[in-house]
Amino acid sequence: MARLTGLVTAQRRHTSQLLDAHLTTARSLLYLRLARAQASLGEAVGCRHSLARAEKSLDTVAAAPVPSWCSWMxxxxxxxxxxxxxxxxxxxxxxxxxxxxxxxxxxxxxxxxxxxxxxxxxxxxxxxxxxxxxxxxxxxxxxxxxxxxxxxxxxxxxxxxxxxxxxxxxxxxxxxxxxxxxxxxxxxxxxxx
The missing domain is CATH 1.25.40.10 (Tetratricopeptide repeat domain)
Known part of the structure; x- marks a missing residue:
C-alpha cells in the first residue's frame, strides 16, 4: 500500500509538470493513470476529479503534436x-x-x-x-x-x-x-x- 501511495504521489508530481505544457493528450493520459491509482486506493472524489480533468484535457485542441508514447489515447x-x-x-x-x-x-x-x-x-x-x-x-x-x-x-x-x-x-x-x-x-x- 505504501508503494502504491508513493506511485500516486509521483504521478501527481508528473501530472502537475505537464499542466503548463501544450501536450493535451499526454496530460489526459497522465490524469487517467492518476485516476486509476486513486480508484485502486478507494479515493473516489480524487478519482472523479482526475477523470474529469483527463476528459477536459483530451477535449482540448493540442498546440503541439501528440507524442508517440500516447498516440493511442x-x-x-x-x-x-x-x-x-x-x-x-x-x-x-x-x-x-x-x-x-x-x-x-x-x-x-x-x-x-x-x-x-x-x-x-x-x-x-x-x-x-x-x-x-x-x-x-x-x-x-x-x-x-x-x-x-x-x-x-x-x-x-x-x-x-x-x-x-x-x-x-x-x-x-x-x-x-x-x-x-x-x-x-x-x-x-x-x-x-
Missing amino acids: SPAGLLVDSGGCFLDLGEPRSAHRAITDGMRLLPTARAKTRGVFLTYEASSCLRSGQVEQAAAAAREALTIAHRIGAPRCVALVRGLLPGFTPYRDAAGVADLFAPARAGERGSGPHHRG
Whole structure:
C-alpha cells in the first residue's frame, strides 16, 4: 500500500509538470493513470476529479503534436479506463455504462484493444450479477484473442474464471472454461498480447 501511495504521489508530481505544457493528450493520459491509482486506493472524489480533468484535457485542441508514447489515447480508451476506475470503486453499473460507451467508439480495426476491453466488460457484468452477459463478453474476447494471437487477452479472461465458477450451470458459462484454458502451457509471461 505504501508503494502504491508513493506511485500516486509521483504521478501527481508528473501530472502537475505537464499542466503548463501544450501536450493535451499526454496530460489526459497522465490524469487517467492518476485516476486509476486513486480508484485502486478507494479515493473516489480524487478519482472523479482526475477523470474529469483527463476528459477536459483530451477535449482540448493540442498546440503541439501528440507524442508517440500516447498516440493511442482516445475517447474510447478514456471511457473504458474510466469504467475500470468505477469497477475499482465498487460501482459496477457505472463501470458497465462507461465500458459499453467506450466500446461503441472503438474502431473495429483495433481488435486486440477490443478483446481487452471486452474482458473489462465481462468483469463489470460479472460484478453486477449479469452472468450470461459476462460470459458472452468473455467468450467474444477469447474468440478475438485466439484469432489474432493475443495471449494477454486470454490471460485476462482466465483471471475471470474463478468468478464464473459458482455459475457453471448458467447459459454460456460452461462453454467458456475449455477455450479459456486451451493452450495454458504455451502462454507464459514471456508472450505479449
